[in-house]
Amino acid sequence: MKSWSCIENCGACCQLDLTDRDNLSGVLSNKDIALINSMKSKDGWCKYLDRSSRKCMIYESRPHFCRVNEFSSSFKKYLKNGDKFLIDCCTQHITSIYGSKSEQMKDFKSAISRK
Numbered sequence: 001m002k003s004w005s006c007i008e009n010c011g012a013c014c015q016l017d018l019t020d021r022d023n024l025s026g027v028l029s030n031k032d033i034a035l036i037n038s039m040k041s042k043d044g045w046c047k048y049l050d051r052s053s054r055k056c057m058i059y060e061s062r063p064h065f066c067r068v069n070e071f072s073s074s075f076k077k078y079l080k081n082g083d084k085f086l087i088d089c090c091t092q093h094i095t096s097i098y099g100s101k102s103e104q105m106k107d108f109k110s111a112i113s114r115k
Contacts, residue, residue: 004087015045
């Protein structure tokens, strides 16, 4: 069974259009949504992502919705499907940002296969 794993030098989750995720209803508060919107640059990427290194500049103090293991437990699909839910989310996100044959996707597939 594959286990979800976050990969370095990705940052795909730092590019999130809330209108693309209908399953966020009831999971994010209005305060969370306002914070997410305040963190986004005009191009849709989080302003706290160092784009050259693809590392979070506020990693230690990042909000709860940026802490995947914590945040994902709020979803019914996660509670039912566990890591499969996270793997599916990352696969969709990495594909939409970088492409299905990107280095990030290769790294992600390798990481989840090792666990």
